[in-house]
Amino acid sequence: MATGGPAKNPKKANLLDPHSIKHLLDESVTEVVTSRGYVEDVRLSNLRLLIGSISIAIALAAQFNPKKFPENIDFLIACIGLYIVFNGLLQFISYTKEKNAILFTYAPPGSFSSTGLIVSSKLPRFSDMYTLTIASADPKSISANKPVHLTKSVTKWFAKDGVLVEGLFWKDVERLIDDYNGERKNK
16 A cells, blocks of 8 residues: 655665664655655644743843843742753653654544554664664554564665665565554565
């Protein structure tokens, strides 16, 4: 049920930089998942942007307060406290909700599932093993499927010059999506 395919322009990564490799693979995973009809859920990103903007506004208020230092000590202490609270909230969201997630989605239109996906990935330091996980955005839902994992060496998807062999990578990701949805056909 592939609706899309790899892009025409080859994607290239620096094979000596694991962050470059992971970033390129994560971007490609996002393309594959969205091409399958899943729409990205950006609510958590928007919440993080709002909290970050509030933190910046607090810092600006503390910096450009018209009163001079000795008189504004209470205001500065309040700003510092609020800044710490909002940044702590950002860290809490990253630690509890995002973890290794690279994509949150809504359920595809017209599907029987009422939950979207959480797609997460890992490329451990000093390792070539890329792990991709697809799980339900609401694991307690009755329509949630069990999480599925794919662990494979990144050397299987890259040519020696650093070009991503997108056809192979797309097939692996689409197979993982089919495994999650229970649609994979055994050959």
